[in-house]
Amino acid sequence: MTATEPRPNDLLHRYDQAGFYDELFGGREQSAPHAALIRERLAALAFDDIHRRSEDAARELYNLGITFLVYSEQEAIDRILPFDVIPRVISAREWTHLEAGIVQRVTALNLFLRDIYHERKIIRDGVIPEDLVIGNANYRPQMIGLKVPFDTYIHILGVDLVRDGAGVFRVLEDNGRVPSGVSYVVENRHMMQRVFPDLMQGLGIRPIDNYGQKLLQAVSEIAPSGISEPRVVLLSPGSYNSAYFEHIFLAREMGVPLVEGRDLVVQDDRVYMKTTNGLAVVDSIYRRIGDDFLDPRAFNEDSLLGVPGIMEAYRKGNVALANAVGTGVADDKAVYCYVPRMIKYYLGEEALIPNVETYICREAEGLAYTLDHLAELVVKPVGEAGGYGITLGPLASKDELADCRAKLLADPSNYISQPMVPLSVCPTLTESGVEPRHVDLRPFAVTGRQTWVLPGGLTRVAMRKNTFIVNSSQGGGSKDTWVLEDTSP
Amino acid sequence: MNNLLARYAESIFWMARYMERAENLARILDVHETFSRDDHGFKNWHTIVKLNGDDQRFFERYDIASAENVLRFYVLDAQNPTSIVFAVRAARENARTLRPWISTEMWAQINVLYNKVQALEVKDIALPNLTHLCNEIKEACQTHSGITEGTFYRDEGWYFYRLGKFIERADQTTRLLDIGYFTITGSTPTTRPSQDFIHWHALLRSVAGYHAFRRVYPRGMAPTAIAGFILYNESFPRSVALCAREINGVLTRLKSRYKLRGGSAAMERIDEILAALSSRTIERVIEDGLHEYLDWLQLRLSDVTSELSHSFFGLASSEETQQQGA
Numbered sequence: 175m176t177a178t179e180p181r182p183n184d185l186l187h188r189y190d191q192a193g194f195y196d197e198l199f200g201g202r203e204q205s206a207p208h209a210a211l212i213r214e215r216l217a218a219l220a221f222d223d224i225h226r227r228s229e230d231a232a233r234e235l236y237n238l239g240i241t242f243l244v245y246s247e248q249e250a251i252d253r254i255l256p257f258d259v260i261p262r263v264i265s266a267r268e269w270t271h272l273e274a275g276i277v278q279r280v281t282a283l284n285l286f287l288r289d290i291y292h293e294r295k296i297i298r299d300g301v302i303p304e305d306l307v308i309g310n311a312n313y314r315p316q317m318i319g320l321k322v323p324f325d326t327y328i329h330i331l332g333v334d335l336v337r338d339g340a341g342v343f344r345v346l347e348d349n350g351r352v353p354s355g356v357s358y359v360v361e362n363r364h365m366m367q368r369v370f371p372d373l374m375q376g377l378g379i380r381p382i383d384n385y386g387q388k389l390l391q392a393v394s395e396i397a398p399s400g401i402s403e404p405r406v407v408l409l410s411p412g413s414y415n416s417a418y419f420e421h422i423f424l425a426r427e428m429g430v431p432l433v434e435g436r437d438l439v440v441q442d443d444r445v446y447m448k449t450t451n452g453l454a455v456v457d458s459i460y461r462r463i464g465d466d467f468l469d470p471r472a473f474n475e476d477s478l479l480g481v482p483g484i485m486e487a488y489r490k491g492n493v494a495l496a497n498a499v500g501t502g503v504a505d506d507k508a509v510y511c512y513v514p515r516m517i518k519y520y521l522g523e524e525a526l527i528p529n530v531e532t533y534i535c536r537e538a539e540g541l542a543y544t545l546d547h548l549a550e551l552v553v554k555p556v557g558e559a560g561g562y563g564i565t566l567g568p569l570a571s572k573d574e575l576a577d578c579r580a581k582l583l584a585d586p587s588n589y590i591s592q593p594m595v596p597l598s599v600c601p602t603l604t605e606s607g608v609e610p611r612h613v614d615l616r617p618f619a620v621t622g623r624q625t626w627v628l629p630g631g632l633t634r635v636a637m638r639k640n641t642f643i644v645n646s647s648q649g650g651g652s653k654d655t656w657v658l659e660d661t662s663p
Numbered sequence: 664m665n666n667l668l669a670r671y672a673e674s675i676f677w678m679a680r681y682m683e684r685a686e687n688l689a690r691i692l693d694v695h696e697t698f699s700r701d702d703h704g705f706k707n708w709h710t711i712v713k714l715n716g717d718d719q720r721f722f723e724r725y726d727i728a729s730a731e732n733v734l735r736f737y738v739l740d741a742q743n744p745t746s747i748v749f750a751v752r753a754a755r756e757n758a759r760t761l762r763p764w765i766s767t768e769m770w771a772q773i774n775v776l777y778n779k780v781q782a783l784e785v786k787d788i789a790l791p792n793l794t795h796l797c798n799e800i801k802e803a804c805q806t807h808s809g810i811t812e813g814t815f816y817r818d819e820g821w822y823f824y825r826l827g828k829f830i831e832r833a834d835q836t837t838r839l840l841d842i843g844y845f846t847i848t849g850s851t852p853t854t855r856p857s858q859d860f861i862h863w864h865a866l867l868r869s870v871a872g873y874h875a876f877r878r879v880y881p882r883g884m885a886p887t888a889i890a891g892f893i894l895y896n897e898s899f900p901r902s903v904a905l906c907a908r909e910i911n912g913v914l915t916r917l918k919s920r921y922k923l924r925g926g927s928a929a930m931e932r933i934d935e936i937l938a939a940l941s942s943r944t945i946e947r948v949i950e951d952g953l954h955e956y957l958d959w960l961q962l963r964l965s966d967v968t969s970e971l972s973h974s975f976f977g978l979a980s981s982e983e984t985q986q987q988g989a
Contacts, residue, residue, distance in 0.1 A: 238767065239759075239774050413759055425763040431668050432763040449666035450819060450975045451923050 185224065186217045189601055191610050195341045197262045197600040204341060208265035208658055215373050216260065221607060227369045228259045228603055234368070240361050242646065243416045255358055256651030257365060261373075262600050262613060262633040266660035269380075272335070272343060272617065273627045275526030278517060280331045280619045283350060283504045285520040287327040291317045291500065301519050302512045303536070310509070312502025314465060316472055320489060322498050323396040324623050329460075329496035330389070331619045332356075332631075335527065337598035344530045344595065346614065348513070350505035351497060352462050355632040355652075356385060356618050357423035362654040378659035380629040385618070386427020389460065392622030393428075396494040397458040404457035404494075406430045407447060409438070411463050411479045421462055428460070435463070440483030445493045458494040465499050508534075508556035511590055530595055536587035544582065544591040548575055551591040553582065568594055597642050600653065602635055612636045614644050615655065630655035666921070667819040671764055673976035674757040675820050678765075679827030681754035682773075686804035687835035688747050691842065692737060693797035694869040708733040710846060715838070717745060734788040738796070747800060751780045766814035769807070776803045819921050822913045826971065829913070833906035834964050837957040839870060840893050844953060848886060860884055867893075870901045890953060891945030903960060907936045910967065925974030932967045936960065 191199055198213055200206035216224075232254060235241070241252035264272070289296050290307050297304045307313060332353030334346045363382055366374060390406060397404030410421040412434045425432035431447065438456065439446050446453035461468065467477040472485035487493045503509060511532045514525040533540035533551070544551060548567050555563040565578040582589055599610035617631030633653040634644035644650040691711070709728035712721045717736075720743065725732040740746045755777040762770050780800070787796050808828075815821055843866035847859055863884045867873040876892050896902045911933045917923050939959075948956045 237775050237778075238771050239762070413756075418759075419762075422762040431671070433668060434670070437668055437670055448669045450669055450672045450823075450925070451666040451921065454666055 184217045185219050185221060185608055186213060186601065189608055189610070191599055193339075194596055194610060194612070195337055195339055195598040196610065197264075197337075197598055197613060198260075199601075201339070201341045206263075206265075209263045211377065212261070212263055212373070212656075216601070216608075219373075224259065224603060228257075231257055231259060231365050231369045235361070235365065239419065240358075241419055243414065243418065255646050256637055256649075257362060258602050258611075258635055258637070258651050258653045259366070259370060260601050260603055260608065261366065261654045261656050262615075263656045263658065264630060266658050268343075269629060269657045270660075272527065273629075275343075276331075276333055276617055276619050276627050277625045278521065278523065278526050279333060279345070279348070279513065280328060280621055280625050282513065282517040282520050283331070283348065284325060284327050284621070286516050287498070287501060287504050288325045289520075290503065292319065296516070296519055299519070301515055302509070306506075306508050306512075307503060310503045310506055312465070312500070312506060314500035314503075316485060316489065317498070317500040323494065324621075326396065326621050326623075327498040327501050328504065329392050329396070329498075329621050331621070332616045333527075333619070335615045335617065335631075336530065336595050337613075337615075338530075339596045341598070342528070343615075344528050345510075345513070345525075346530055346595075347507070348505040348510060349616070350501045351464060353616070353618065354417045354420050354462075355616055355634075356628065357420035358652050359618070359628065359630065359632050359655065360385060360427075361423070362652060366654045374656075377656070378661060380657040380659055382628055382630060385620075385628050386424060386429075388620050388626050388628075389424065390428040390430070392620050392626075393458050393460045393494070393496050395622035396496060398491055398494065401457050405447075405455060406458045406460065407433045407438075407456050409433055409435070409459050409461040409463055409481075411435075411467070415462075417462065424460070430460075435477075435479045435481050438481045438484070440481060440487050443483070443487045443490045443492055445481065445484055445487050456493060458496070460496050465502060468495075468499065506556065507554060507590060508536075530592045533591045535582060535589040535591065540591070541582065541586045544589070545579060547591075548579060550593060552594055553578055553589055553591045555588050556590060566594065595642075597636075597644075600633070600635065602637070602653075604637075604639075609639070611639070612642050612644065613653065629657040667823070669976055671761060671820060672823045673972070674760045675764070675823045676827035676971065676976070678754050678757035678761060678773075679824045680831040681750045681757065682804050682807050683828050683831040684835065685747050685750040685754065686801055687832070687839065688737060688745070688750060689797040689800040689804070690869045691839060692734065692747075693794055693801070694865045711737070711842070715745060715842070717743075730790060731785070731788075734793065735785065738788050739783055739785070748780050748783070751777055751800075764820060766810070766816075768810050768814050772803070772807055772810055776800075776807070779803075819917070819923075822917050822921075823975075825913045826910060829906040829909040830964055830967060832901060833903045833910070834961055836870065836893060836901050836903055836906070837960050837964075839866070840890060841954060841957045843869070844886065844890055863889055872899055872901065875899050887945055887949060890949065894945065894948075895940060904937075904940050907933060907940060911937060923975070926971070927974075929967050929970035929974060932963060932970055936963050936967075939963075 195201040198206060198209045235254040235257060239252065241254050243252060286296065296302055297307060328350040330353055332349035332355065334349065335343050336346050337343050360382055393406050394404050406428065407430055408421060408425040408428065410418065410432055412418070415421070421432055433447055437447050439448065439453065445456045447456050463479055466474045467479045469480050469482060469485040470477045471482050484493070485499070488495055488499065510529065511534045514529055517523055517525045533544050535541045535544055544553065551567045553565040553567065565574060567575065570578065597612040597614060600613045601608045602611035613633050613635045615631050615633050618628045620626050633655045635651050635653050636642060636644045637649055637651045708730050711733055712718055712728055721728070721736055725736065736743055736746065738747045741748050741752065743749055755773050758765060758770055758773045786792065811824065815824065847862040847866070863886070864873060867876050867889065870893060872893065876889065879892060879896070880888050892899060893902060895904045897904055899905060911930070914926055914930045914933065918926055
């Protein structure tokens with residue numbers, strides 16, 4: 175058909191997904207018919223036009239202060255998270271599956287947390303090794319025997335998903351402490367609505383604006399019983415935290431005060447905030463401060479960010495915290511490997527979204543496989559965060575591999591290994607045109623009485639060519655994520 | 664009753680003050696032609712430094728009071744708490760704290776102004792560009808006022824905003840009058856009345872008061888009348904009397920509408936100011952010493968701020984003391 179013949183100035187004319195699964199074009203086995211109209215509209219845009227609009231968007235993000243802080247030697251600098259204007263699109267069918275998988279996962283993680291702070295059945299039944307749980311640095315003895323409303327510990331969960339070469343979504347990591355990034359999800363959408371209304375028109379994109387209201391509802395539901403209109407606050411480490419913009423964003427969306435530790439005080443095991451008219455009681459706290467810094471009396475005594483005595487008020491049931499204290503043991507890298515078994519143990523189901531294939535080196539079989547396939551695998555220490563101490567087998571030198579082997583043999587329990595996942599790509603605007611860049615996806619689940627999943631989530635994109643690293647600290651950016659409404663009859 | 668977080672109240676107060684301060688600094692520098700003249704009518708940039716009482720801090724950082732150094736000190740010097748860059752940055756830091764509270768439009772405008780001011784270079788303060796720059800800053804501050812008036816939710820926070828604005832404005836008006844009056848009248852009576860006329864005109868223009876003054880005093884340009892107008896006129900938006908009355912009204916409303924327990928001491932201080940303003944004629948004030956009178960007003964305004972801090976913002980420290988004592 176000559177009518178669909180690409181024109182020379184067609185934006186996607188020379189696009190080559192380079193053998194990876196593509197979020198707009200699909201994979202070798204399956205095309206992506208749901209994105210056909212979007213591809214067509216994109217193709218019709220001139221490069222100069224889309225480029226100009228992209229620059230407008232970047233300027234607006236900067237002027238609105240939708241930024242995160244980067245610390246240089248001299249001072250703190252506001253940076254915007256690079257925003258790519260070409261959206262990532264998820265079909266209704268794909269989303270139905272993901273949503274169910276995320277609900278299943280958060281349900282199992284909450285059952286696990288309830289269990290390990292009470293009966294410890296899962297340990298007694300030998301499903302997960304005791305030292306991984308009770309010996310975990312993030313296990314909080316202060317939580318033992320404490321009942322939390324609805325048995326919900328992880329009120330806000332961010333699940334990092336990647337999509338492999340066959341187009342299968344897999345869980346790479348759980349974030350069950352203080353996951354961040356949701357503000358960009360909503361702000362990216364607002365930006366697209368301002369800059370590309372023509373691209374979005376009539377597509378049936380599921381709205382995401384109600385995140386703040388869902389969050390407020392969950393945080394209100396867990397307030398101490400008998401309080402009809404709880405006073406909710408958002409507790410932030412302060413304006414020098416790199417995620418401060420998100421704290422502002424959420425406080426505004428929830429319509430609650432954004433407080434810092436110094437604004438709160440505990441008297442007689444009740445939490446109060448300092449107002450112009452004296453102390454006002456606080457019932458529920460969405461806290462963006464990690465366990466360690468929450469209460470210098472209970473945890474890190476050097477913390478100046480926290481509120482002395484808040485843990486005791488929490489234990490007495492006088493104040494609610496979201497997330498609960500002690501959730502870090504559930505999103506630990508070592509515990510992660512056991513989540514599929516956890517799901518089976520508590521729910522009697524297979525995990526709807528599989529983990530990335532993981533070899534547990536504390537288990538003989540896993541160690542043997544890892545040692546045999548070292549050059550193909552990614553070896554990760556379990557105790558470290560933020561990509562430290564990782565060996566990327568396919569990219570490592572002989573010496574590095576030998577070093578890794580020695581470490582593995584010396585302390586196998588400290589390691590897991592995974593195959594290198596060929597992350598899916600999405601068309602992305604670059605200086606020289608539209609090119610494939612690797613992406614991941616972090617959906618957010620909010621749980622009070624029940625679980626609600628924000629349609630879509632944060633799509634992070636590696637803005638540099640040929641890299642899988644999507645982290646904002648390493649030049650990663652983000653995209654708007656469109657979950658399409660189900661239009662089938 | 665949903666009371667305002669003490670720290671927010673404080674930040675709102677100071678955001679308003681710093682924006683008002685930036686505007687007034689721009690106003691002062693814009694009329695540099697007048698205020699940089701010494702007793703003998705020569706251009707002398709040191710006069711501005713001297714009259715601002717910034718001698719010590721200035722000469723710690725600069726050798727000579729050249730035009731460039733003085734302008735650099737008052738516009739670009741981020742270390743100088745009386746510079747435009749400092750005021751805008753402080754306003755923006757407070758606004759940053761207040762982002763959950765203020766309108767997005769307020770934040771975006773302050774942020775844009777901040778980015779602009781941060782990017783200023785020495786060439787921007789060159790004399791031919793100075794008026795343009797001062798106008799831009801003045802207009803940005805006025806835009807801020809307009810956006811605030813049109814978008815800031817009228818709860819308790821609004822009243823703290825107005826407190827900050829009017830306390831700063833009253834203070835700046837006393838300083839501007841001080842600088843202007845003594846630059847023009849000098850220590851010796853001037854022998855060039857026509858030159859004086861230009862200076863008085865400039866002083867009134869710097870407070871946007873020339874036309875209003877003319878409506879009250881169609882003829883002449885008597886120093887006494889001008890000083891009296893700037894201090895006492897009940898309708899002139901930058902007069903000390905009008906600002907003091909606004910402050911008083913806001914404090915009253917905070918108590919009646921929001922049932923705030925604190926604030927009585929601040930009201931007493933402002934009553935003293937109002938009493939002083941109504942009890943002496945301008946002739947008498949000048950006779951007794953205008954400079955001393957203006958100093959006294961500045962100190963009383965600073966007392967009002969201390970009382971506000973103590974009653975409304977200082978909860979943090981007093982609570983902690985209580986805690987330790989208990």
